[in-house]
Amino acid sequence: DVKxxxxxxxxVKRTGEKVFLECVQDMDHENMFWYRQDxxxxxxxxxxxxxxxxxxxxxxxxGYSVSREKKERxxxxxxxxxxxQTSMYLCASSYKRGVIAYEQYFGPxxxxxxx
Amino acid sequence: SQQGEEDPQALSIQEGENATMNCSYKTSINNLQWxxxxxxxxxxxxxxxxxxxxxxxxxxxxxxxxxxxxSSSLLITASRAADTASYFCATDKYGNKLVFGAGTILRVxx
Numbered sequence: 001d002v003k004x005x006x007x008x009x010x011x012v013k014r015t016g017e018k019v020f021l022e023c024v025q026d027m028d029h030e031n032m033f034w035y036r037q038d039x040x041x042x043x044x045x046x047x048x049x050x051x052x053x054x055x056x057x058x059x060x061x062x063g064y065s066v067s068r069e070k071k072e073r074x075x076x077x078x079x080x081x082x083x084x085q086t087s088m089y090l091c092a093s094s095y096k097r098g099v100i101a102y103e104q105y106f107g108p109x110x111x112x113x114x115x
Numbered sequence: 116s117q118q119g120e121e122d123p124q125a126l127s128i129q130e131g132e133n134a135t136m137n138c139s140y141k142t143s144i145n146n147l148q149w150x151x152x153x154x155x156x157x158x159x160x161x162x163x164x165x166x167x168x169x170x171x172x173x174x175x176x177x178x179x180x181x182x183x184x185x186s187s188s189l190l191i192t193a194s195r196a197a198d199t200a201s202y203f204c205a206t207d208k209y210g211n212k213l214v215f216g217a218g219t220i221l222r223v224x225x
Contacts, residue, residue: 004157031211042203042217043158050211058212090157094211100145101207106157 003027004107006091012113019078021110023091030096032074033104034058034066037088049074050096081114088112121204125220134191136219138204139184145207147180147187152201152218161189161202196225 007022023032031050035043035058045058047066055066063085067075074093078085088111092104122137138147146165150158164171164180164187171178177190191198201220205213 033212035215040217043215045212045214048212088155092158096211099211101148101211101213103148103160103163104158104213105160106150108157109155111155 004091004093004105006089006107006110008110009108010111010113012115013078013081014115015082017078017081017114019081019112019114021076021078021089021091021112023074023076023093023107024072025074025093025105026072027093027105028071029093029105030071031094031104032068033092033094034064034074034076035090035092036060036085037090037109043090046076081112083114086112086114121202121216121219123219124217125222127222127224128194130194130196130223130225132194132223134194134198134221134223136189136202136204136221138187138189138216140187140204140206141185144182147178147207148205148213149176149178149187149189150203150205150215152203154200158203191221194221194223196223199223 004025034046037043048056049068065077090109091107094102094104148163149161152158162173164178175192180187201218203215203218205215
């Protein structure tokens with residue numbers, strides 16, 4: 001079974017702190033994704049990585065950066081956390097086969113509160 | 116902008132009834148996927164239907180796709196309390212990436 005794990009289920013941080021969210025997958029997937037989920041807005045893509053050290057901005061990259069030094073690990077970084085970044089953060093991974101999107105496997109999510 | 120839009124936003128039914136959720140999208144797709152999310156958890160992939168398919172089944176799930184109307188429906192037959200969850204459709208607007216709708220909240224009362 002594919003397993004995607006996230007470093008924390010719940011996280012509380014203060015405004016201005018640097019925050020690291022870690023995601024690890026064990027299926028040798030090429031693609032990894034970070035989303036944020038807010039009520040009524042569904043999932044919005046923050047960043048996408050299709051290979052080690054490769055990344056693409058998603059729909060809402062402002063205030064975030066990412067790092068992918070190893071294939072299995074994809075980190076989301078909030079450089080200076082703000083209250084409007086309070087949200088549920090979901091990591092996902094998938095195979096890469098050409099340009100067609102395959103099913104994504106999700107982690108359990110990290111509920112981040114910034115006070 | 117969101118590619119998939121689900122309808123209704125919320126649905127409440129009795130156990131044993133069927134539940135139907137709809138999804139509309141705006142541009143051409145290679146495939147459309149449905150996911151389920153139990154409260155406060157990650158999403159679980161349910162079914163993928165390709166643009167050249169019209170119907171697909173998986174257990175109690177039936178998905179249809181009408182590319183001429185740019186719409187899809189998810190039918191859950193003989194619903195159970197455990198089916199209570201949010202359901203999302205997702206389309207592959209940007210190649211390997213998916214765009215998700217806002218979801219339908221399904222409540223199955225026992």
